[in-house]
Amino acid sequence: MDKKTDRFTRTPMREQKPDVRKHNFDEVPCGYSEEEAVREATRCLQCKHAPCINGCPVHIKIPEFLKLIEEKKYSDAAQKIKEDNALPAVCGRVCPQEIQCELKCVLHGKGAPIAIGNLERFAADWQREHQQAPLERCAIKKNGKKVAIVGSGPSGLTVADELIRAGFEVTIFEALHVAGGVLMYGIPEFRLPKRIMQEEIHHLELLGVKIETNFVVGKTAELDDLFSDEYGFDAIYIGSGAGLPVFMGIPGENSVGVYSANEYLTRSNLMGAYKQNATTPISHGKHVVVVGGGNVAMDAARTALRLGAEHSVIIYRRSEVEMPARDEDVQHAKEEGVEFHCLCNPVAILSDAKGVVTGIRSSRMELGELDDSGRARPVAIKDSEFEIACDVVIIAIGNHPNPLIPQTAPDIDISSRGTIIVDETTGRTSKKYVYAGGDIVTGSATVILAMGAGKIAAKSMIEDLL
Ligand SMILES: Cc1cc2nc3c(=O)[nH]c(=O)nc-3n(C[C@H](O)[C@H](O)[C@H](O)COP(=O)(O)OP(=O)(O)OC[C@H]3O[C@@H](n4cnc5c(N)ncnc54)[C@H](O)[C@@H]3O)c2cc1C
Structure with missing residues (x-):
């Protein structure tokens, strides 16, 4: 040194x-x-x-x-x-x-x-x-087995990478028109440039991975169809993620100008809603309130600023210490001028006669006993309600597992939380030759955990099929 x-x-x-x-x-x-x-x-x-x-x-x-x-x-x-x-x-x-x-x-x-x-x-x-990415394609000897992957998020892409190198024929079925999962539709460009994901995906395609976009397993074809002679797959990996937004269930949540963070970010990231005359626009609110304290909330609040908001406000029901967002993202949001109202919980979204958002009413909170998550439970302080005027509200309080596969494949065991149950050490589900991993198994988690689960399942698939 x-x-x-x-x-x-x-x-x-x-x-x-x-x-x-x-x-x-x-x-x-x-x-x-x-x-x-x-x-x-x-x-x-x-x-x-x-x-x-x-x-x-x-x-x-x-x-x-x-x-x-x-x-x-x-x-x-x-x-x-x-x-x-x-x-x-x-x-x-x-x-x-x-x-x-x-x-x-x-x-x-x-x-x-x-x-x-x-x-x-x-x-x-x-x-x-x-450097040009090394192309091992020619060196890969095919083993004659075909695997389908449902979902092109980090979990599905990891499985594809592992299996294509092991000689499998790999097809990813993706419901959206663009592959990459949350890395493309959720995390904004200012944290993860899209070209990086596109290059990673292109590399997999060069290795031979086929990607079918606009293909919703459970609608375009059922899961079991993928085992039929028409498709001919020997095994399936489900990496369909947790993209079903959770709402608060408070009055006014259906008002015009209320978005789930998923919708807001997808419209901005994937559909060019930031452009003038976009075909799928979003309201570029001047006063935006985001409810939640995770990475998703930070991404939405910072996106709102970039879309022209004069005020972007985070409302979070616990204190900043309990915020699940990464420290770096909270810091970046503060530096950019996002305002934080911690220990506050919305009780109603206010709207005008046309049903358009005009504000949000919240209670002030204090922290009580620890709850099941090990964090202090927020408790409303009596007569503490206050209002913030705003024209857009974005709800970023969490996501449930995508329900379509659990609903349309009844022979796969599902937990009470709607997640697919697997053996954690192998990624095997209750159905033979069907494996799962990532957010559809854990609920909303992290990129690296989704990738880790993909690696475990790919190892089992290689063991089971070869
Ligand atoms: C806005 C946001 C910010 C985040 N920031 C971070 C962060 O900074 N760090 C971090 O580690 N994690 C972060 N996360 C969490 C992380 O992105 C997820 O944990 C991770 O992407 C999960 O990977 P996955 O492959 O399981 O699912 P996903 O990435 O959700 O991919 C699932 C894919 O499956 C597709 N799909 C769903 N159903 C079907 C179907 N029936 N047929 C075909 N395709 C289907 C979906 O369209 C999607 O493309 C963030 C999440 C969000 C939403």
């Missing part, structure tokens, strides 16, 4: 300035230069017991890839990550490293932990920008 490198201080990543970025959809962090990446990687102590690896749900060989960056072998570093993670450019950007690998870093507490996510992103970006 050279003298300039301080073991305990993290190399900051350059970012667009808040007052500039809140008017555009370009990515906020700018990435590391080679010099910055080497400096940061050099801080790693290369611990023999490598606790960071246990903090990563897919067990990326973190010290090894950091060493390769330190030695300026950037492409080798990316390949090392790809041994365990097919989407490093995505995970480097959106994984909650601060509660996973970076939390376990031995430098944590003594100083700043190594910026593992930033370095993962650097290696993946460097390889993408400097």
Whole structure:
């Protein structure tokens, strides 16, 4: 380590300035230069017991890839990550490293932990920008088995990646007109540029993965049809996600100008609703209130600013400490001017004679006993109601599993929460040759957990079919 490198201080990543970025959809962090990446990687102590690896749900060989960056072998570093993670450019950007690998870093507490996510992103970006992705296609010997994947989110894409390399014929069926799941329709461009996902998907297609978009399993064809002679699949992986929005059930929720975060973000991300004369527009509210405290709420509130809102307000029923959103996203939202009303819970959405939103009424809350989730239960304070005037309300309080497959495939065991029940160690469902993973099994979770589940199921499919 050279003298300039301080073991305990993290190399900051350059970012667009808040007052500039809140008017555009370009990515906020700018990435590391080679010099910055080497400096940061050099801080790693290369611990023999490598606790960071246990903090990563897919067990990326973190010290090894950091060493390769330190030695300026950037492409080798990316390949090392790809041994365990097919989407490093995505995970480097959106994984909650601060509660996973970076939390376990031995430098944590003594100083700043190594910026593992930033370095993962650097290696993946460097390889993408400097090298043609290696095409192993010719080397892959086909094994004669056909697998269908329902859903093209991170879970389905991971299964596709694992199985195509193992010689399977792989087809992904995707309900939307664009593949990528939440990574395309949910997470906005300023956190995850769409071209990165498109390149990852294109790479899978070059390897031979077929993607059928606008194909809703359970409507276009039933799950069982995929086993018929017409389709001829030997096994099916269900990675259909949790995209069914939860609403609050309060008066006024049907007013004009109330959106679920999923609808709002999908219209902005996938359907160009930010453009003038878009065919699927959204109200570009001047005063927008977003209800919720997770990543989805932050994404919606920050999108509203970029769509021209003068005020973008978060209402969250617990305190900021309990907010499930990543710290970085809360920080970015605050810097951009999103206002936070914590310990508040909406009780009614107000509208005018035409049913158009004019405001939201909320109670102030205080924290009580711990609830089933281990968090303090918010309790309404008597006579504390207040109103905020607004013209758009976005509900971002969670999503349920997509119900279509559970409803149309009655021979698959489903939990009371509507999730598909699997053996966690294998991804097998109660139906032979049908596997599942990701949010449809866990409920709304994270990209890396969805990918981890895909890897487990792919391993079982290889065992069961070959
Ligand atoms: C706005 C937003 C922000 C988020 N931010 C983060 C973050 O910063 N970090 C993080 O780790 N996680 C984040 N998450 C959560 C993360 O994106 C999900 O946990 C992850 O995408 C789940 O992956 P999946 O493959 O299980 O499902 P999805 O990504 O939901 O993909 C499922 C796919 O299946 C398709 N589908 C559904 N039903 C059918 C059917 N019947 N037939 C065919 N196709 C079907 C859907 O259209 C979808 O494309 C965020 C989620 C949202 C909504």
